Amino acid sequence: MRTIYSKDKWSIKDASELYGVKNWGAGYFSIDTSGDAVVTPFGSDHGPRISLYEVAREIEDRGFSMPVLLRIENILGSQIKLLNETFRKVIKETGYRGEYRGVYPIKVNQQEQVVEAITQFGKEYSHGLEAGSKPELIAAISMMKNREACLICNGYKDEEFIDIGLYAISMGFKVFFVVEVPGEVDLIIERAKRLQVKPNLGLRIKLSTQAEGKWSSSGGDSSVFGLGMSHVVDVVDRLKKEEMLDCLQLLHYHIGSQIPNIRDIRAGAMEACRIYEELTKEGAPMGYLDLGGGLAVDYNGSQTDYHSSRNYSMEEYCWDIVETVISVLDRNNIAHPTLITESGRAVVAYYSLLLFNILDVSSFLPPPIPEKLPESSSGLLDNLHSTYEMISAKNIQECLNDALFYKSQARQLFKHGQLSIRERALADNLVQHILIKLSQVARHLKHVPKDLKTVNQTVYDIYYGNFSLFQSLPDVWAIDQILPVMPIHRLNEPPTHPAIISDITCDCDGKIDNFPDPYNERRSIMLHELKADEEYYLGVFLVGAYQETLGDLHNLFGDTNVISIHVNRDGTYKFIREVEGDSVADVLSIVEYDVRTMKNRLRKIAEESIELGLITPKDRKAIIECFFDGLGGYTYFEKED
Ligand SMILES: *Cc1c(COP(=O)(O)O)cnc(C)c1O
Numbered sequence: 001m002r003t004i005y006s007k008d009k010w011s012i013k014d015a016s017e018l019y020g021v022k023n024w025g026a027g028y029f030s031i032d033t034s035g036d037a038v039v040t041p042f043g044s045d046h047g048p049r050i051s052l053y054e055v056a057r058e059i060e061d062r063g064f065s066m067p068v069l070l071r072i073e074n075i076l077g078s079q080i081k082l083l084n085e086t087f088r089k090v091i092k093e094t095g096y097r098g099e100y101r102g103v104y105p106i107k108v109n110q111q112e113q114v115v116e117a118i119t120q121f122g123k124e125y126s127h128g129l130e131a132g133s134k135p136e137l138i139a140a141i142s143m144m145k146n147r148e149a150c151l152i153c154n155g156y157k158d159e160e161f162i163d164i165g166l167y168a169i170s171m172g173f174k175v176f177f178v179v180e181v182p183g184e185v186d187l188i189i190e191r192a193k194r195l196q197v198k199p200n201l202g203l204r205i206k207l208s209t210q211a212e213g214k215w216s217s218s219g220g221d222s223s224v225f226g227l228g229m230s231h232v233v234d235v236v237d238r239l240k241k242e243e244m245l246d247c248l249q250l251l252h253y254h255i256g257s258q259i260p261n262i263r264d265i266r267a268g269a270m271e272a273c274r275i276y277e278e279l280t281k282e283g284a285p286m287g288y289l290d291l292g293g294g295l296a297v298d299y300n301g302s303q304t305d306y307h308s309s310r311n312y313s314m315e316e317y318c319w320d321i322v323e324t325v326i327s328v329l330d331r332n333n334i335a336h337p338t339l340i341t342e343s344g345r346a347v348v349a350y351y352s353l354l355l356f357n358i359l360d361v362s363s364f365l366p367p368p369i370p371e372k373l374p375e376s377s378s379g380l381l382d383n384l385h386s387t388y389e390m391i392s393a394k395n396i397q398e399c400l401n402d403a404l405f406y407k408s409q410a411r412q413l414f415k416h417g418q419l420s421i422r423e424r425a426l427a428d429n430l431v432q433h434i435l436i437k438l439s440q441v442a443r444h445l446k447h448v449p450k451d452l453k454t455v456n457q458t459v460y461d462i463y464y465g466n467f468s469l470f471q472s473l474p475d476v477w478a479i480d481q482i483l484p485v486m487p488i489h490r491l492n493e494p495p496t497h498p499a500i501i502s503d504i505t506c507d508c509d510g511k512i513d514n515f516p517d518p519y520n521e522r523r524s525i526m527l528h529e530l531k532a533d534e535e536y537y538l539g540v541f542l543v544g545a546y547q548e549t550l551g552d553l554h555n556l557f558g559d560t561n562v563i564s565i566h567v568n569r570d571g572t573y574k575f576i577r578e579v580e581g582d583s584v585a586d587v588l589s590i591v592e593y594d595v596r597t598m599k600n601r602l603r604k605i606a607e608e609s610i611e612l613g614l615i616t617p618k619d620r621k622a623i624i625e626c627f628f629d630g631l632g633g634y635t636y637f638e639k640e641d
Helices: 012-019 052-061 073-094 112-125 134-143 159-170 184-195 229-241 262-281 314-332 345-351 380-390 393-415 421-442 450-457 474-478 584-590 595-611 617-632
Strands: 029-031 037-039 068-072 103-105 128-131 150-153 174-179 200-204 248-252 288-290 338-340 352-362 461-465 485-487 497-502 515-517 520-522 525-527 537-540 561-567 573-579
Touching: 012 029, 037 052, 052 068, 052 352, 052 537, 052 561, 068 073, 073 112, 073 314, 073 345, 073 561, 103 112, 103 150, 112 128, 112 134, 112 345, 128 134, 134 150, 134 159, 150 159, 159 174, 159 184, 174 184, 174 248, 174 288, 184 229, 200 229, 229 262, 248 262, 262 288, 262 314, 314 338, 345 352, 380 393, 380 421, 393 421, 393 450, 421 450, 584 595, 584 617, 595 617
Parallel strands: 068 561, 103 128, 128 150, 150 174, 174 200, 200 248, 248 288, 288 338, 461 497
Antiparallel strands: 029 037, 068 352, 352 461, 352 537, 485 537, 497 525, 515 520, 561 573
16 A cells, blocks of 8 residues: 655655656666756766756746657767667777667658758768658758768568669669568569669568567567568569679568567677678678568666566667677678668657656545434445454455445445435545545555455545646557656655556546556655645656557547657756647648638627627627637646636
8 A cells, every 4th residue: 555655754765766756767867966857968977967946947938838748958968879889898898890780660760850850960971761651761861971871671662662772772872772572573673674773672571580578479470560481582582583683682571669678689680791791602792681660669667578668778789789799600700791670669769758747636545434324214324334443464354344344235225226326425434534544554464365465456546637648658558558657746755545547538548557666666656645736746757659550539639739848968957849739720720620711600600699698799809819729729727828
């Protein structure tokens, strides 16, 4: 049940342990002595610390309402640097005779400012892009800043897609067409001949290696992606016949995102290297090995092979890949290829967080038991009351049985008109009091009755957050993704309420009730009591990957405001970009309402109401103003000025 944290003994260290920020913060997030959550974009041990609470208040001072997606641009730079420099270090230490060239898969976060920042930060490392569709390809070409960087084309390709890629090659870009299905080869050959551009070809192969985790079906024999071995042989023969085998330079595979277990990464690399080796024996020039995505983010901070975690560090990831490639290819003296990874999640996840305020709390604590119970004909209330009085460590199971029996009796009696709504409410309260008292007594016991354990899990408050899970955190809903959540202030005070967080959609799935824990997950989070005169702000962290375009307009809650900050070395920071979230009119026009027509209709309805004598012309003015202001406003809960 409720753990009581003592006010005198509470320290920042306790807060840090409770929310696990040291485990999932990756050195970017922590708590400072004043109790604010802070961001350290250059690493926890050096560089400035910026209070997220201060940033949140500055955002509101500028007139942007919560919820806000906050991007800390430097973190993107830090992650690109970390990935590239770790590979470089490992390459140097192992004597690997090839380079690393990362690419960023645009699908992970396609927002223009994200891709722009990645290509900017990635320029000095020749960090390229990966595109899986025509829009992504055109966006990628327009963003490329370095002709040494790779541009990997995955996905199904039609003639137009191929032509666009070929023209990019003719302008000096390192574009690779990765063949996903056998039929694509003929089209690529035909277009290449027509445009007289020599294509760089890669093969996406289907590995028998299957990774654990939520994306395990991306790999393995039954994966829908990639070429099986007989297809590979067919494609090689086809290229030989066209005298184009010299175009085949790259081998690609992707066995899933968020691979929690390093063993699978090693197994995948090993299998791919064998195929790479065979392709060189067939006479293909090769030179590039693209290991796809999968580098995981430790969302729950447990450092385990749990699906929202990973049992390896970035350094181990790089070591395992490089060592595996060396071990397989050196056996037959095959030249070391340029290594490509398509890490998306690990590059962008850390850099965005969702900030929102709490609008209200619904307490699980029932109102106190009245001194004197009203006379009730059924005796039910008295029975419940004596059960409550009777509870002791010795009769827990008995009292629990009684409480559950009376609870269903209350429902029955109410249904048949034998209990009034006031009596029913009182009965419900008494049951709740009994359950709470039972869990308190049971806390000291070794063996807790099974039914009570489930009761324990429901003893929490509901905090209503000003956000939509479906718009801003879709993976929490769709795939039970665990994301770290933490208040961004008051962390020097012990939190007193076990809680779950509900959003403001009217969908019962719109809630966060699974939180990071060193032992993988927990069903509630400890939060602070709301103050009458102060907003309470929470942050959901590590939301930079996949959430933005997967989010939807459930209940017509639109895009949130997005604010990007850049932290300077001297500890100042500036607001570098603001994108205003959708207005009510914006989301309505997305679902095909014409706002002008709507306004005219509303005017007409108001005018009719005057004719019917329901409102005055002055009323009409106020009503129309209110409606039109509403159309122009934010879709989320706005504070009154
Ligand atoms: C989605 C995807 C990625 C990105 O994977 P992450 O796990 O986010 O790094 C890379 N390559 C391909 C082909 C993908 O489909």
